[in-house]
Amino acid sequence: xxxxxxxxxxxxxxxxxxxxxxxxxxxxxxxxxxxxxxxxxxxxxxxxxxxxxxxxxxxxxxxxxxxxxxxxxxxxxxxxxxxxxxxxxxxxxxxxxxxxxxxxx
Numbered sequence: 135x136x137x138x139x140x141x142x143x144x145x146x147x148x149x150x151x152x153x154x155x156x157x158x159x160x161x162x163x164x165x166x167x168x169x170x171x172x173x174x175x176x177x178x179x180x181x182x183x184x185x186x187x188x189x190x191x192x193x194x195x196x197x198x199x200x201x202x203x204x205x206x207x208x209x210x211x212x213x214x215x216x217x218x219x220x221x222x223x224x225x226x227x228x229x230x231x232x233x234x235x236x237x238x239x
Contacts, residue, residue, distance in 0.1 A: 148200050154196040169188065
């Protein structure tokens with residue numbers, strides 16, 4: 135899986151060899167998660183328990199894999215979280231991280 139592409143998509147794994155991903159951004163899991171493409175899971179399985187999926191925003195820490203893309207952009211788990219935050223009217227803007235031009239450093 136190309137690292138640049140893996141940031142934009144979520145995919146259902148079809149094959150994997152010693153494949154592990156860091157999903158801390160999505161699940162808070164502190165250790166890499168070993169993936170198993172042979173698993174068949176229920177539709178209501180939570181993101182942290184879907185061991186047959188490689189998520190956008192996760193980093194490959196070990197191995198290699200191939201999969202079938204099933205979500206991109208706002209349809210991914212991270213995209214769903216981003217849409218939910220936007221819908222709540224979050225007041226945090228990137229401009230709030232910059233000091234005014236007259237601020238002393």
